[in-house]
Amino acid sequence: MTLPAFVQGAWFAGALFFIFGLKGMSSPASARRGIIVAGYGMLTAIAGTFLIPGLQNIGLIAIALGLGSAVAWLSGARVKMTDMPQMVAIYNGMGGGAAAAIAAVEFVKGDTHDLATTALAVLGALIGAVSFTGSCIAWAKLQGVLRKAVRLPAQNALNVLLALGTVALGLATVMLAPARPELVCAFFALALILGLVVTLPIGGADMPVVISLFNAFTGLAVGFEGYVLGNPALIIAGIVVGAAGTLLTQLMAKAMNRPISNILFVPMAAAGSGAAVEGEQKEIGAMDVAALMRYADRVIIVPGYGMAVAHAQHKVWEMTELLEEAGVEVKFAIHPVAGRMPGHMNVLLAEAGVPYDKIFDLDEINGEFAQADVALVIGANDVVNPAARSDKSSPIYGMPILNADMARNVIVVKRGKGSGYSGVENALFYSDNCQMLYGDAQPMAGEIIQHLKAMG
Amino acid sequence: MTLPAFVQGAWFAGALFFIFGLKGMSSPASARRGIIVAGYGMLTAIAGTFLIPGLQNIGLIAIALGLGSAVAWLSGARVKMTDMPQMVAIYNGMGGGAAAAIAAVEFVKGDTHDLATTALAVLGALIGAVSFTGSCIAWAKLQGVLRKAVRLPAQNALNVLLALGTVALGLATVMLAPARPELVCAFFALALILGLVVTLPIGGADMPVVISLFNAFTGLAVGFEGYVLGNPALIIAGIVVGAAGTLLTQLMAKAMNRPISNILFVPMAAAGSGAAVEGEQKEIGAMDVAALMRYADRVIIVPGYGMAVAHAQHKVWEMTELLEEAGVEVKFAIHPVAGRMPGHMNVLLAEAGVPYDKIFDLDEINGEFAQADVALVIGANDVVNPAARSDKSSPIYGMPILNADMARNVIVVKRGKGSGYSGVENALFYSDNCQMLYGDAQPMAGEIIQHLKAMG
Amino acid sequence: MPLTIAVARERAPGEKRVALSPESARRFKDLGAELRIEAGAGLSSHFVDADYADVASAHSLEETYAGADVILRVSPPSPEEIAAMPVGSVLIGLLRPFELPARLDALNGRRITAFALELLPRISRAQSMDVLSSQGACAGYQSGLIAAARCAKFFPMLTTASGTVRPARVLVIGAGVAGLQAIATCRRLGAAVEAYDVRAAAREQIESLGAKFVDTGVQADGAGGYARDLSAVEKLQQAERLARAVAAADVVITTAAVPGKAAPVIVTEEMVAQMRHGALIVDLAAETGGNCALTQPGEHVDVGGVHIHGPLHLASRMPTHASDLYARNLYNFLSPWVREGQLAFDGADEILAGALLCRDGSTVHPLVKHVLGEA
């Protein structure tokens, strides 16, 4: 496999581009440039491949390339923003499929390889195949084609059994070279089924983590097949994605507070999809709050007694200044009875140096929540409790409230599940557009500031 | 060169350790753990090397190892903290020498290698040799053995000529394989001289940058010789250091405001060593101010009118809180006439919420500056001007001043070279223990905060 | 005929507020009510007659009240004023229900439906009508200013060429609406503030304003967010710990109150004797007797170098904003029941029922009946 320098060079350049592209994508400021750089890498690598001397079936290759990319491009360009995750899933599955197919061709060819190569080919095929069918299921679930989480009897045992079987067949394939067709076929079949069976019982809410996991899998599969084909660009791209994807999966699982093993082996509810999540307070991290606000146009901050208790006013104002530097419009909405004395919030905001022209009272600002991207509720509770509007039995019924619930996203900073002065539960915290940042308001604001600064 | 798995494994482990060690060293919090990890890497790699089957001269190796490391260890453990930079230089030079020596042995052996290998061997030898003699000169200068910057006539032209000559000889060596001894000897001689000649005219103040550059050089040399020896651990360690060292050199040069080319080719003054630097205001960056304070025990903040103009009080207090969280003792020293009205600083610090028990007046705190690690002067000028103590002709003579100049390090935050209310120059800004952070006090405090947070 | 709302000039000495502000007048108009105001009624609050656009002007008390359906007031009416009220009219104001049985009799004599805003239940919905809060905020703010202005020292710390001045030490006793506002005001001026209250929640509230809580170990939460009376033992313990804080203070501001009762005496004569020459006590509870044993309501006494102020009518010291807030409270109280220019009270409403003092010729509020029956 001595290839001309320009082919090797193109692949090398591709690998470089991928690395820098991925690096770009890991920060909001350069993310968009990152994907473009990676795109150039892909073009370079593909172009170089066409230049391999003696490449056969160029027509077929071109057709396949055209067909695959056209279909994917069009579907990807049309799909609604909210349907993106399943598109990622299906494209990822295709990558896994491709990796498996490459291994399949190698087996069909029957070239003899050394042990390591065969082993990696088989491993890549296994992982690729699982990722393929698994991703398809993930897509089907998110797309709503498959509505129920199908849980087979003794699911976990079945999973383990199937996995063992597949691995055994794979081992056999490796050992009994040259490959025996029945064995290989059985191996592929089992691997594909494994992907199906493992993914079927997983609920829709957990899917993003699973997709990320399959994404890392596909990366590994690609890396392994790269070894088989002797192509370092594939190895690097695949392994970088494999490593990055693994870490990403962990980060996502952590952000959702669901250990990965839990997702794969102990599905949340036998029959439930994501319904169980409704009616829960959804937690969010400071970094996300920072990013959400940093890339918003309009933010309204609703301070309450908790801000006073935490003495968070200085931090909150610093955060505001950072947001304004980034071009975000920030306003403070003061409820008439926020805090524990008339003008409590005014005292604090004045102390922090918030200019009066950023402070609005209920009548002035209530109409603006509907246009706000984020309502950041800091240690307030009763004053944003929608029960006051509708629930006649509530002790706070009839009190005018700030319409924080009308904002696109509501973030509530509080220490825990404590209720406010009136002691009533707040339905806002459970609503779909609301997420909770748990912690004392001062350190939380500090964390948000830190992340805002990191975003430049 | 098929080596047993345990040897390869040891080297592989060594490379891994080096990478994680270097990573650790790049953050203050984990720096110490980092060098220890790297140390284990070194032990592992050396141990593995001893296990190479058929290794000859084991006795010699052991003696050389013992000798080299004993001498270096003892000298390194005894040297004064202030003499560290020249020790780094000399050890680095030894590394370069070792790399060059490896190449020399290869030439002596006369094994035929392919072109690339020979080229890298020569390149490594060249760089290693330059680094060797260059580092020795750097050591001699810093140690005070060589006191004058020796500037030869037409220095730059000579440098270029020598470099070209060395490269030409190197090329010849590569082309005319097997190596001709005269050529090789001449090549080495010229390379060693090149290192000498290039380094001799450089002033002591620029030496740290030069040492860093030679360090990167040695890294590359080691990497190249690693290729020659077919040892990926050497390659990785060498190239990682080469890349990191190059970046580091740039960072250091930037921090000193001296482009590298300037340092190498236009020495600051024909005869001067570092003397010209005295009597100048020395600039410092926010990150260093942060680190200096973060790892100090006692910090005293001296605010002045500039803090008021910049409205920096809130940021300054936030910075203080961060320092205190990190275990630093921070006090505010208020001069009786700081600002422009009686109690000006009090108004601002109260606004920022600085508790009264952290605020000290002149009589209370003047004795403490001598014990302070850092005096941070923020927008103050006249109130820390030592001329008030000694210069009878000064308009501020006789005014009591804060003894900020007695602190171990003095950092002054101000926008530029502006003088204070009285319009007199301030000798403090030129003193040895003083460094200037130029900029508006508010964003500067903000930057310090950011860096403090990054240090955790 | 639409509802007629009448507002006369306040005649009580020291009272500078007015029950109708130009803004609340505008709002009542929008509800379709007729308004009548006595000429010059707003002047002491710096509302000139011209500010009340579209409001009918009357030139005597009698002319003002004649034929009125609703009468808005700040302070309780005098017998003459009651005599001028139409029989069966509605009276809303701060009526000091626990004070003067004769006044209630006079009101009942004219079958006046009287709402005493002091009795407003403190539920969330009633906050916008809560005159005790709005006027308490004014009083608390003023008490802080009085303390600062009368103190012989700087409140803030100042480091000057002539030496460093240490911040004044202020102790606030009672951290209700007024107390918290006093804390905030003194803190704004830079004083070192300590504060004390018997309610458990007060600690956090005090600290939320950056003041230090004086922990005496006594807690006395009562019903409805108010404090209850203390037992003798509790009083002793409280007194002992407080005495130390009082002796150390340059200024003591007291705001402790128990509704329907005389103010508790917290700062005793012995405590005053321990205070330094030039120290200051501002006793906000002066209207109900004072939290300091030596307070003379409305007076300013000097007891061995310690100055004791018992200011009355604190809200009247800032009449423009006090009236503004008060008038808005009244508007918020009344407006839900005005439909198409007609008044239609819902007798079952918790707030109305809570504030209702007299109706159909008799005093109906249970607590008032209980307290007056006792006395």
Added chain:
Amino acid sequence: MPLTIAVARERAPGEKRVALSPESARRFKDLGAELRIEAGAGLSSHFVDADYADVASAHSLEETYAGADVILRVSPPSPEEIAAMPVGSVLIGLLRPFELPARLDALNGRRITAFALELLPRISRAQSMDVLSSQGACAGYQSGLIAAARCAKFFPMLTTASGTVRPARVLVIGAGVAGLQAIATCRRLGAAVEAYDVRAAAREQIESLGAKFVDTGVQADGAGGYARDLSAVEKLQQAERLARAVAAADVVITTAAVPGKAAPVIVTEEMVAQMRHGALIVDLAAETGGNCALTQPGEHVDVGGVHIHGPLHLASRMPTHASDLYARNLYNFLSPWVREGQLAFDGADEILAGALLCRDGSTVHPLVKHVLGEA
């Protein structure tokens, strides 16, 4: 015999300060000086006699001054007080040098060496003796408090259940020592503060306290950090731009002064007429005639609903700290010249020379001679 320093009770009406504080007494003692103080002299500053440990007590003016080498005072001495001073003694205090030629004659008649602290050169070294700064700081702080306490509105913005209160608008004219302190005090209380001064450097100083600068386009920096007189054209331009700011303000605090001259009239009758009912003027320049045309020094006048205060003796409203600072200024002025209990002035010293008013029977200060010669 060691140097004897004597301090009598201040007898000027309204004067509550004292020239010796317990602390400065202690320091003088440490220098080896003998001290004598009139009984009760510190009481109005809340220093009781017992606070002056080791200080000899005298029971009349004559007894106090008899045989004294140095006499420390706050306000200028009356003829009787001068008569009690030993011939040839040294007098230090705020002597109002430009005011009463007869007073200077009386001093010269007794060949008294008099230092007027108003005349102290404003050089860096003299800052610790600068009584104009220390007392100006007190006056500025008090003016802010008076303004807040007398204003019919809240200073801070407050969002309450009864509606939102907008911050009061305060305009400070003259941003010297007192003006800046007034700005700081009003800002602390949450008011929206604008300020104005003719000195160019004032803009940055005003903004450093978070207030807004009113730009009139007039600049008038004079010698020694003081302002100079303005030309007629400048006055007109200033007046026009200021009028708008004055009309918009709830409170105007004026502190403008030009040393040795009557205070400039900045707020005219027409400007006052444009102010709203209930607005307030606090004129700190009242002692030298007032910055407002309608100011009555020491009085409180109501001109069509606008209240104009011309407070005198502002520093005496906070006598403890004012005396503290003043006494330390005196100590800093005198102490460099006391060695081993003896007084030894260096005639060439810039500060002494600058403050020296009378010596050896004649008035020596050039500016004073010039101004009084003129008058």
Added chain:
Amino acid sequence: MDPVLTLYIFMLAAVAGFEIIARVPVILHTPLMSGSNFIHGVVVVGAMIVLGSADSMLEKAIGFFAVALGAANAAGGYVVTERMLAMFRSKGEGK
């Protein structure tokens, strides 16, 4: 391929992958997943090599399949990622 060298490459690539992702805001999780999904679309290159040396019909068929899938992975991954990341255009660029 030299297994030892390849092992080093695996190691270094993994280190690079981890290092790059180590500090990424949660808001970028999904776009980053999508972006790395695009990157492993480079499998199309491998598929092209396989198809480019395919002889039998079966090989060609599977190879064709592989290339099409790989291309779909790359193309789809790109569009989707690009669309998601368009949200992150800085304010200056206008929305």
Added chain:
Amino acid sequence: MDPVLTLYIFMLAAVAGFEIIARVPVILHTPLMSGSNFIHGVVVVGAMIVLGSADSMLEKAIGFFAVALGAANAAGGYVVTERMLAMFRSKGEGK
């Protein structure tokens, strides 16, 4: 050694080196320089290999020299770096 693979290794090592150093406080410049100086002390391994296969006297001499220098680089680099970094012990550990 396979030059192509080695090229990839060079590239990845350089990327790793840059990435790791990218954000380092100035206060760490000198220790980091010293630390990386220690790391290239691994040249001693190369020197050992060379000396371990040296036959002629000259080879042995140069090899000996190389090992000694390399060992000095490694040992000296370590002590010096360790001493510098001891300053960065966190407060908790006590000074």
